[in-house]
Amino acid sequence: MTxxxxxxxxxxxxxxxxxxxxxxxxxxEFAAQKAGVDRIFGSEMHGLAQREGSITxxxxxxxxxxxxxxxxLQSPLISYGDADLFICLEPVExxxxxxxxxxxxxxxxxxxxxxxxxxxxxxEEYPPLEKIGSILGKYSSQVYFMNATDxxxxxxxxxxxxxxxxLGFAIATDKLxxxxxxxxxxxxxEWLRDPDDNIKALHMGIEKGKEIVNSF
Numbered sequence: 001m002t003x004x005x006x007x008x009x010x011x012x013x014x015x016x017x018x019x020x021x022x023x024x025x026x027x028x029e030f031a032a033q034k035a036g037v038d039r040i041f042g043s044e045m046h047g048l049a050q051r052e053g054s055i056t057x058x059x060x061x062x063x064x065x066x067x068x069x070x071x072x073l074q075s076p077l078i079s080y081g082d083a084d085l086f087i088c089l090e091p092v093e094x095x096x097x098x099x100x101x102x103x104x105x106x107x108x109x110x111x112x113x114x115x116x117x118x119x120x121x122x123x124e125e126y127p128p129l130e131k132i133g134s135i136l137g138k139y140s141s142q143v144y145f146m147n148a149t150d151x152x153x154x155x156x157x158x159x160x161x162x163x164x165x166x167l168g169f170a171i172a173t174d175k176l177x178x179x180x181x182x183x184x185x186x187x188x189x190e191w192l193r194d195p196d197d198n199i200k201a202l203h204m205g206i207e208k209g210k211e212i213v214n215s216f
Contacts, residue, residue: 003177005064006071010078011176013057014097015089016114020163022046023192024087025057027167028176030191031183038065041076054116056097063178085175087166090114091132091145098139106142108169108209110162112149144173144212151204161201164188168205172213181206 003009011028015021022044032040043058062073081102088094088109094101101107111129118124127135129145136143148165152158167184170176184202189195 003063005178006062006066007177008060008062008073009175009177010082010084010100011059011087012078012083012085012097012100013059013087013089014093015055015110015163016093016116017053017055019055019089019114020160021055021057021089024089024163024167025059027164027184027187027191028059028179029061030187031179032061034183034186035063035179037061037063037178039073041073043076054093054096056093085170085173087170089148089163089166091129092127094136095127095132098136101136101139103140105140106173106175107136107140107144108166108173109143109145110149110166111145111147112162142173144169144209144216146205146208146212148205151208152201155204156197156201161198164198164201165205165208168202168207169209169212170205171202172206172209 013021013025025042029040029042040061045055058078060073065072078100080099083100083105086094086107091109094107094109115126119126133143146169148162149159151165152161185199188198192198
């Protein structure tokens with residue numbers, strides 16, 4: 001994908017409380033700062049962790065702003081249908097936030113499900129991954145799944161690396177232009193515990209992500 005430096009990049013990150021949605025958002029924004037991005041705005045949801053709530057964040061950035069301020073990024077919130085990339089740490093959350101998607105949107109989803117309370121109480125049914133993919137396919141032909149949770153448990157004996165693996169998956173799509181891998185590595189080294197494992201998880205996500213994207 002070729003991006004103009006004046007383009008506004010719109011990213012939706014969705015998941016459930018405790019999956020590191022806000023951490024992932026901030027890593028991308030800090031990395032964008034290191035890349036010299038002129039303008040970065042974002043929106044976060046807080047306070048739902050104790051409720052096992054649905055968490056969504058928006059990140060928007062513009063590498064180079066115009067002299068005419070009217071053309072530049074102004075709002076932290078993405079307009080309906082204007083998302084370029086969805087990073088979904090829990091698959092059904094992509095459906096909850098579908099209002100931001102359109103034909104231009106790419107989806108990268110973690111396959112591991114976290115059923116909400118109505119599912120565990122047998123009051124609703126969780127849709128199979130095939131149905132989720134089919135519904136998202138009506139927006140876009142770019143819908144990709146990875147079981148980041150299995151990778152995290154297998155190689156790190158912890159699911160805390162899921163969001164970093166999914167970040168690598170997102171990087172592999174080329175939908176996060178102008179930010180280089182070394183910018184993410186620098187932020188991880190500065191801000192996260194166990195930076196060596198997190199950088200390993202990042203590269204694992206990139207490698208597996210490229211395999212998935214290139215297989216289509």
